[in-house]
Amino acid sequence: MKKEISFPVALLPLSCMIAAMAVTVILLEQSPHMPLVFGTMVAAMVAWRYGYRWSEIEQMMYQGIRLALPALVIIMLIGLTIGSWIGGGIVATMIFYGLKIMSPSLFLVSITVTCMIVSLAIGSSWSTMGTIGVAGLGIGLSMGIPAPMIAGAIISGSYFGDKMSPLSDTTNLAAGLTGTHLFVHIRHMLYTTVPGILIALVVYGFMGMRFGGREMNGTHIEHTIQVLQDHFVISPYLLLVPLLVIVLAARKVPAIPALMVGIALGFLSQIVIQGDSAASAVAALQSGYVIDTGTEMVDNLFNHGGLESMMYTVSLAMVAMTFGGILEHSGMLQVMVNQILKLAKSAKGVVTSTVISCFATNTTCSDQYISIVIPSRMYARVYRDHRLHSKNLSRALEDGGTLTSVFVPWNTCGVFIIGTLGVHPFDYAPYAILNFVVPMISILYAVYGVTIQKLTKEEMLELEQEEKASL
Structure with missing residues (x-):
């Protein structure tokens, strides 16, 4: 009893x-x-x-x-996405163009806003952090910005979109369990979330000022850009892969099939565009991408991903x-x-x-x-x-x-x-x-x-x- x-x-x-x-x-x-x-x-x-x-x-x-099963499936797919996007040169391309257009003083604000937009479109903080976030981390590290600071900005932007997106699972869950209309719920969250993100952006703006005048950053960034060009085929067409995933999610395609499309395109990019073997592309999906550029920061970033990394x-x-x-x-x-x-x-x-x-x-x-x-x-x-x-x-x-x-x-x-x-x-x-x-x-x-x-x-x-x- x-x-x-x-x-x-x-x-x-x-x-x-x-x-x-x-x-x-x-x-x-x-x-x-x-x-x-x-x-x-x-x-x-x-x-x-x-x-x-x-x-x-x-x-x-x-x-x-x-x-937890739905979350576990997403976790495994994110591992596959990271492996295929690194192997396919997609992450390298995002970092390459990011280094070209971003300045250190505005980087924290820029990566926060970028993650806000992406996570609003796809409704997932995890997918945003696992794709745009990984690329943004590489860009920020190249500028000499501390990893915890970059991660904080990425997380803030990603969770803004996750919280406010009508495609977000947590947003729909909170509204559904309480019997609240979805858009009534989202509008009511504006009162707390918008002031929160404005405070964050102001603080990130002040934080970024300390990195604007670093003379060493220019040389460091140029060196990173050269390393990326030496080891990857950089093409603006590769940016179509993450763009397509965002479009699919914005058109209310569920996260799992949208990520699967991104994984497949990353896999094909590694073979067709980067010129790697099918065996290497499969290995990147399973155990992650492996590279030795001689530059510690680049190696630490790109030796990453794969299904095993999420176990x-x-x-x-x-x-x-x-x-x-x-x-x-x-x-x-x-x-x-x-x-x-x-x-x-x-x-x-x-x-x-x-x-x-x-x-x-x-x-x-x-x-x-x-x-x-x-x-x-x-x-x-x-x-x-x-x-x-x-x-x-x-x-x-x-x-x-x-x-x-x-x-x-x-x-x-x-x-x-x-x-x-x-x-x-x-x-x-x-x-x-x-x-x-x-x-x-x-x-x-x-x-x-x-x-x-x-x-x-x-x-x-x-x-x-x-x-x-x-x-």
Whole structure:
């Protein structure tokens, strides 16, 4: 017989996981896989002790993994995309022309805006970071700009588009789970996201000034351009490949087939345009592209990609989701959030609690999708009881869930960025300005009642009628 899990017991798996994570990642400097496995074992033992059969616990883990499967497919396709685009000379071409037209002083602003436009068009921060972001990192490094600073700008721009695009999965998820019309949800997010990105662009503009007068950059850039010309066929026609992927996504072609088209064209470009063998092109897809130019920065950038490069991310995501699956489906996560809800006695408390809960879910369950799904289930009735419009909830879910996922090293988003851009979340965190400013703006709006919309009597009556009709 199942027994109710108390709050201290519900905290036990999380506490054990966090303690193990601190020792393993910080002291031992190892990957976060084993702490999550340990946390999963503790969560399973707690669930078993409180009446759940092992077969039920297994189903909890499987349900968690199933939720991550769409993300895992995208992760693997991004690995193939990076390998084929590097091998096909597409990334080299983007870097080549980027170095020609960008100046160091304006680079951080330029790469942020570029990522904003691309992610708005394709609705995916991951696809943007894995393609345009990789190229932008190479350009920025060639200019002598620190990698964490570049990564922060890329992340800010990519997540602006991901959050605001009607093609984004998280945007549709937050709107759908709260029953908010998609474009009502997007318009309501403008109040927090636009000020956030403007603050980021101003800060990036000031940051970029320190790189404008570096005499060494010109020589360094010219050397990088020459290395690219020596080892790749550079052609503006290769830019049609990423452009086509953007167009397909803008025409509402799903992300997976759009990326597959990009992979196929990159594969053919490596054979036809770069003159490599079919075996080399297949190897680039499987294990990544390999090159030795004698220039460390170029080698570090281009020896990258491939399906195998994403297996670390895939394995971590699967382990994290087994942990999250047990916490959610055994009710332990609900018990923890119920304690938070006791403090939510007003509208400002409800919204603030939602933002904090989303970040806590990102930390504990290691996936941005769960940080939207679970709080949306938990807070829907609370918002209704406070007569708050559902768009307040949908915005808080994205402000606190979608954006903060990048700051957790063991979250699927944090791990993806480590694997794609090669920068640790603790290093780029101060520069991912949009991602930490927007949650702060969201909480300030809640405290002062700015843009927090109440339900009208007519809307309340309509909701009550819908509830009765569904019974």
